[in-house]
Amino acid sequence: MIRNIFLLGAFMFLSTFLYGQYTPWYYWTFLPEEQMNEIIGEASGETAYHTIIETAGYTRNRRAEEYRTTFRESAYIYDKLQFYGITEADLVRVPARNDETWNGIRGDLWEISPGRSKIVSYRDNAFQLTQGSTDADVRAELVWVGRGSQEEVNGADVEGKIAVGHGNVSYIHRNAIMAGALGVVAISDSRNYFDPLQIPAGRIGQVQNPDTEEIRPAGFAFQMNVREGQYLRNRLLRGESIVAHATVETSMEPYEIQNVEATIVGQNPDEIGVILSAHIFEGLVKQGANDNKSGGAAILEVARVLNTLIEEGRIPRPKRSIRFVWGPEFSGTRPWVEMNFEDIRDALCNINMDMVGEWLSLNKSTFSLMRTTFGNAHYVNDVVENYFRFVGEGNKEKIHNRRDTYPVAQRIVAPFGADEPFRYSIEPHYGSSDHVVFNNFGVQIPGVMLIAWPDQWYHTSGDVADKADPTQLRRAVVIAAASAYTIANADDEMAIKIAAEITGNATRRLGHQLQVAMDMVNNSDADNLQVRYQEASELLKAHLLNELATVASTYELAEDTDLVSNNIEAMKTSIEAVGLSHRNALQARMQTRSRILGLDAVSPEIILTEEEERASNIIPSYTPGTYKGGPNILNESLAALSEEATEEYPVKGRIDRTEIARLVNGEYSIYTIRTLLDAQQEGSTNMRDILNYFEQMKIAGLVDF
Secondary structure, X not given: OEOHHHHHHHHHOOOHHHHHHOOOOOOOOOOOHHHHHHHHHHOOHHHXXXXXXXXXXXXXXXXXXXXXXXXXXXXXXXXXXHHOOOOOEEEEEEEEEEEEEEEEEEEEEEEEEOOOEEEEEOOOOHHHEOEOOOOEEXXXXXEEOOOOOHHHHHOOOOOOOEEEEEOOHHHHHHHHHHOOOOEEEEEOOOXXXXXXXXOEOOEOOOEEOOOOOOEEOOOEEEEEOHHHHHHHHHHHHOOOOOEEEEEEEEEEEEEEEEEEEEEEOOOEEEEEEEEEEEEEEOOOOXXXXXXXXXXXXXXXXXXXXXXXXXXOOOOOOOOEEEEEEEEEOOOOHHHHHHHHHHHHXXXXXXXXXXXXXXXXXXXXXXXXXXXOOHHHOOOHHHHHHHHHHHHHHHOOOOHHHOOOOOOOOOOXXXXXXXXXXXXXXXXXXXXXXXXXXXXXXXXXXXXXXXEEEOOOOOOEOOOOHHHEOHHHHHHHHHHHHHHHHHHHOOOHHHHHHHHHHHHHHHXXXXXXXXXXXXXXXXXXXXXXXXXXXXXXXHHHHHHHHHHHHHHHHHHHHOOOHHHHHHHHXXXXXXXXXXXXXXXHHHHHHHHHHHHHOOOOOOOOOOOOOHHHHHHHOOOOXXXXXXXXXXXXXXHHHHHOXXXXXXXXXXXXXXXOHHHHHHOOOOOOOHHHHHHHHHOOOOEOOOHHHXXXXXXXXXXXXXXXX
């Protein structure tokens, strides 16, 4: 339904340049100025930066003892929590899904003829020995295989030799091993690097021939950076005969998942306001400074800042508790949520910090807030946005203030960090990090992600501490600490303030969607005006419903519902009025466009197909025990369906099953759910697939009609 023009708007609509229209001499936050001053003053970007250096100062070979005892990162975070006086902290160990994990011990490749020199070594950089390599002690000729395609490999006679190519290590390895190579050397130009010293993270394993099903052992794979690899490449291309000695030693180590957790206890200890999460492992071999030791360092500093301010009486103890969790990405967060689900199921929201420490100008990056989906519409989006805007607008010099004593109005700079503007952006939902676990259908704790993107050293050997910036870390800590404290300590007055903020932001967001809808009509022709107008109308409807649901979410903060209700309902009325005016404006534009195109009549009403008509008359609702029924309820329930059920109600296209399930609220029809789904993605979802998916969910006992 929604084409590329919508995508362009939807994914870019809150980029920094739009914020230039903010009043240059007026800045506001939910928290009073005195509390903001305490948070900003206490926050230390250097302290967070030191955590990165201590836990990921360089890419290292993890010692075998760490797998059997405690990982350096886990021990460091836990010890710091104790040192900071946060007594409600624990290091929790749970079994890993796999019994063992790969560990590199040694990996050296030496030229032994015609000269003698080291080519690569695992000791120099852990990325040079590819994960999954197996033990080897071989002497063999190096042979050039170009990009490593099957045709190039077969033409190079690699059997019993070491294949050398440029490109993706897994690709070269698969083709070369199948052709009989002992191992490979990949010159890592498989990504568009600006840094010739980078090596990407890689993984290899056994290789199976798809035709004969023959399985060959993994052998070994080394990687070289582009700068050094070109010398070896050029020698081979000149026809030199080079013999090398490869020595590889690895082991398979038993390991466990190690999660560190902590709590800042609120006045009502059993009520959880916010869960802050960050993964400090992304696999056990790769140790990225920004991805994501920076997120772990940031929430550790948030914990220190808030605990210090509370214990010293500089800010009141929040009404609700604030919880923190550090661990492996997904593989640690999932079991943590499962183990703690009964305790956290009523938590208000999650703030996930992933890759938050990048030096923005060095990375050519922007610090972004990734909002929740429409299925988890929630005020956490606008609370965090408030602090993004405060830091972003306050930390750039504006020409209006050039004659003031402080031309940068709200300067937040680390003493030993970059002094530069704060580039920020507010974006639609994006997954691929731990907030996905909290947004899970069976958990439904609305979660947002804070992330800097792009990161030019992402998933490479270049992701080390020198790419981080204490100023960026300090700003990220301020945003997260202020957001978490705002929600954890929110009362009736704060609920009203948040609802008002949402209303103001909603007016701006809906205005953008009107522009998108108008453009859809502007670019229509006589053959598709009716269709494009309907798509534009449904786009406006979807975003209006999401804004109304977002305002309504503030009710959960209310203690005196009667007091709060009058304000929240007034905000909803204001948003509805904006939506109505936009619908009327779009209709007027459509009518003018139809006259220009010489059309007699274009219906302002939505014309439904037979399937859409049926879907508009079905309102699904959760069955008892389904809502917040646990992290695995959706997948397990659907997996238990009989073959007959899935054959009778097939889902042939790709649909976002989790988001569809989240959009069930007992008020939206299946047709409206499809409208809300399509407003968040490119293209249109097949209505038959959605109807069949709901039939599957009904048979599985998840919903009723």
